[in-house]
Amino acid sequence: MLSLKKLSTNLVRNYGPLGAVSTSLYGSTSQPSPSRPRATEPPKRVVFISQSTDVFSNLAFEDWLYKNWSFEKRSILFLWRNSPCVVIGRHQNPLVEANIPYLESAGVPVARRGSGGGAVYHDHGNLNCTFFTAKERYDRRQNLELICNVLNHDFGIQARANNRDDIVVGHDNKVSGTAAKLGRTSAYHHCTLLVRTDRQQLRLALQGDKTIQSKATHSVSSGVANLGDIGGKDMTVEKLLASLGRTFLTEQEQDPRLANGFTLINPTDDWFPGLGKIEADLRSVEWIEGKTPRFTISRSVSLPPCLAGTSASANITVQAYHGVVEEVRLEDGLIACEELTDLVLDISTSLKGTPYTPGIFCDISNRIRLPQPLHTQRSFL
Amino acid sequence: MARVLLSTLSTFTHKVSPIQLIRTSTAITHAPRYLSTTRGVLSERKYTEKHEWVAVDGKIGTIGITNYAQEALGDIVYIQLPEVGTEFEQMEECGVLESVKAASDLFTPVSGKVTEINSAIEDRPELLNISCYDEGWLFKLELTVPSELDGLMDEAGYENFLQENKE
Numbered sequence: 001m002l003s004l005k006k007l008s009t010n011l012v013r014n015y016g017p018l019g020a021v022s023t024s025l026y027g028s029t030s031q032p033s034p035s036r037p038r039a040t041e042p043p044k045r046v047v048f049i050s051q052s053t054d055v056f057s058n059l060a061f062e063d064w065l066y067k068n069w070s071f072e073k074r075s076i077l078f079l080w081r082n083s084p085c086v087v088i089g090r091h092q093n094p095l096v097e098a099n100i101p102y103l104e105s106a107g108v109p110v111a112r113r114g115s116g117g118g119a120v121y122h123d124h125g126n127l128n129c130t131f132f133t134a135k136e137r138y139d140r141r142q143n144l145e146l147i148c149n150v151l152n153h154d155f156g157i158q159a160r161a162n163n164r165d166d167i168v169v170g171h172d173n174k175v176s177g178t179a180a181k182l183g184r185t186s187a188y189h190h191c192t193l194l195v196r197t198d199r200q201q202l203r204l205a206l207q208g209d210k211t212i213q214s215k216a217t218h219s220v221s222s223g224v225a226n227l228g229d230i231g232g233k234d235m236t237v238e239k240l241l242a243s244l245g246r247t248f249l250t251e252q253e254q255d256p257r258l259a260n261g262f263t264l265i266n267p268t269d270d271w272f273p274g275l276g277k278i279e280a281d282l283r284s285v286e287w288i289e290g291k292t293p294r295f296t297i298s299r300s301v302s303l304p305p306c307l308a309g310t311s312a313s314a315n316i317t318v319q320a321y322h323g324v325v326e327e328v329r330l331e332d333g334l335i336a337c338e339e340l341t342d343l344v345l346d347i348s349t350s351l352k353g354t355p356y357t358p359g360i361f362c363d364i365s366n367r368i369r370l371p372q373p374l375h376t377q378r379s380f381l
Numbered sequence: 382m383a384r385v386l387l388s389t390l391s392t393f394t395h396k397v398s399p400i401q402l403i404r405t406s407t408a409i410t411h412a413p414r415y416l417s418t419t420r421g422v423l424s425e426r427k428y429t430e431k432h433e434w435v436a437v438d439g440k441i442g443t444i445g446i447t448n449y450a451q452e453a454l455g456d457i458v459y460i461q462l463p464e465v466g467t468e469f470e471q472m473e474e475c476g477v478l479e480s481v482k483a484a485s486d487l488f489t490p491v492s493g494k495v496t497e498i499n500s501a502i503e504d505r506p507e508l509l510n511i512s513c514y515d516e517g518w519l520f521k522l523e524l525t526v527p528s529e530l531d532g533l534m535d536e537a538g539y540e541n542f543l544q545e546n547k548e
Contacts, residue, residue, distance in 0.1 A: 090477060090484045091459040116458075116484035140482075180483035184431055184472070187483070215504070217459050217479060293459065294503075 042252050043075045043137070047245040048265045050080035055111045055122065058082060060279035061267035062130055062188065063114055068274070069132070071186050076132040077248045078265075079241050082122040086110045086205050089117040089179060093216040093292050095358070099207045108205065112288050115190065117179030118219030121205045125196030125226065127237050129244060131189045138187035140165055140178060146247060147176070147193070154243045155231040166222065167191070173225035195237045196228040214295035289323035289355070296320075298331055299361045304369050307340045314340065316364055320356040327352065328364065343368065426514075427533035430542060433490040434514070437530065442491055443521050446478070449543060451513045454480040457506040462498040462520050469493065469522070471529050476519070478509070491529045493522030 050058050058080045065076065085108055086098045094100060094110050097119035103110060122128070131143045144161040151157040151167075159169050167176035178191040202224065228235045245262050269276030281287055298317045315331035328348035330336055336344075347367055351360070426436045432450035435442045451457070461477040469475050469489045476487035498520040502508050509517040524530075534542060 089479075091461065091479050114484065116479040138483075182483045182485040184486070184488060189483075215459070291461075293461075 043071065043073050043134070045249050045252070046074055046076050047248055047262045048076060048078045049241065049245070049262055050078070051264055051266050052268075053081055053083045053124070055082040055085040055087065055109060056279050056282050057267040057275075058128070059087075059111060059113055059282055060275050061265065061272065062190070063278050063282075064267075064272050064275045065132060066114075066181065066183065066186055066188055067278075068272075069186070071132050071134045071137070075134075075137065076130075077245065078130040078132065079245060080128045080130070081124055081126065081237065082128070084108050084121075084123040084201065084205075086119060086121050088112050088119045089217055089219075090114055090291065091116065091217045091293055092119060092219070093212060093214045093295055094208075094288065095292075095297075096208045096210065096212045096214055096216060096295070097206065097219055099205055100358070102207075103205060110288065111282060112291060113179070115179035115181040115188070116217065118177065118217070119206055119208075120177055120192050121197070121202040122192065123197055123201065125194065125198065125228070125237060127193040127195060127240055127244075129191055129193065133187055133189075135182060135185055135187045138180070138182065138189065140180060140189045143189055144176075144178070144191070146251065147191070147244065150240075150243045150247050151227065151231075154247075155227070155235055155240075157227060157231050157235075159227075164220070167193075169225055169227070169230060172223070174222040175225055175227050193240065194224060194226050195235060195240055196226055197224075199224060199226065209297075212295050212297045214293060216293040216295060285323070285355075292320070292323050294319065294321040294326075301361060301365045301368060303340070307337065307343070307368065309335065309337050309340075316344065316361070318351075318356070318360055318364075323356055325351045325354050325356050325360070427490070427530050427535060428539035428542075429490045429533055431488065433488065435490045435530070435533070437524070437527075440523055440527075441496060441521050442493060442524050443518050444489060444491075445513055445518045446487075446509070447539070448513055451510050451517070454478060454485060455482045456480055457509045460502055460506045460509065460519070462503065463495050465495050465498060467495050468525070469495070471526070487519070489522070490533060491522070491524055492526045493524045495520055495522045497521040 050061065052058055052061075061080075062078065065078070069076075086094075086103060088094055088097050088110065090113065092112070094112070098110050100110070129143075129147070133139075141161065144165060144167060147167060148159045148161060151159040157169060159167050159175065162168050162172070165178040166174045168174055175194050176191045178189065180189040181187065206219070206221075227240070249261070265271075267275060269279075284290075296317050296319045298315050300313045301316045302313045303311075314336065317329050317331055318325060319327045319329070328344060328351055330341065330344050347364060351364075425438065426434050428434050428447065432447040432453075434445050434447055436445075437443075446454075457478055457480050459477075459479040461479075463469070463475040467475070469492060471490065471492045472488050473492075474486045475489045475495075478485045478487055499518050502517060502519065509519075511517065
């Protein structure tokens, strides 16, 4: 928070209360794209900076803006940072994308965002940028070009956007990942920017369980780099934030007297009625686990001698949808005695509809070892 | 009318070469029974300005997105459909279509209660790109306010709308 206060004081001191640079620093303006049907004046640009580092509050504010504001007359750049967390895409499986046991033990939250794309790790060395526009003005490349121009002109870093809309430096080292959400009239495009992120933690946090078979959207992993390693000691998140904000406001050579400057945002329900409910939904099990697409996970379970046939273990598959168990079955192709087949069927019936937890295989294993009459006793749990 | 039929044919057979298309249209004129069935389904389809379509059969409406929409979205990678039994109002958000470009909210063009979802498309989201009017249907619902259909565009109206808004 201190650094943000310092930042805003500096901005006011250097650029006046409206916080904008009066002359265009870089000499070039973006050409209006010929595909834009509107001949009316371009939307006013506003920069919001979050005062919170809580991922759920920030994601909730993003969603709140997207749902409550119209972007016909203004485009917004929202700049935010989070304490360590993992953010997965709308249709991803947290078990596949993140090292859940490690994150739980470290108290690092996992959040699911509303946009698509893959899983990312955030910490204080990462800057998030969200570009809000009217749906017709949605243009990811344009936003990424703005960022690359800033990196080039202000920090001397040769960055470019690749065909996956990642920003890369050097030999395809990724410094930014992109995702977007399209609604009826509004759209947003957000991306990360790795400045001084702990890459060791990033790697550990994103080591999910890849044995899970799933219809969920998968992350495409890449080698990552920190902009701070390339841009030198002067490259900090604060400086990048200020540069991006400044460039966004002045890019279209707007009359600086009209530019609205940087606005600090406190993403709470007091300031934005309805935000509390959105935040509560984002924290809920129904959202984080409940939006997980159908997946199956198979494990080898050892069998007691009375059930073991040719093999002392069996591959059991659990299928779950939206975080709830749908079926437990034996892996196809296994020749099992009738008793085992019936047993697995009974276990499936009793576990169906219960929330999926990673401990389920331990539970199944225990049930298999029980004497016959107790196989499906719920009280065992 | 021939233009409408040909444009419909091109929608269903968009990967077919022009020569094959001519052959198909000749075949159609010699198969009036098939023609009338197709025409019956077509005349019931209504469109919104946001490129959703609804095809009504009695009280049940089948919902999908148009060719323009699927092209704009790009390759679809995941489809989140509504739950059977849920009720929606017109233009309410009822699902998500994720493509390589973005996650797009899906809105229902009419009010109703979901009776069926296309589970084939859940397993094979690419069906939405390949066949958005046929195999790529999204879900069916029982209409609760049938008069809403009057406010939607018919095929000709939608074609005009696309022409007018061409950039």
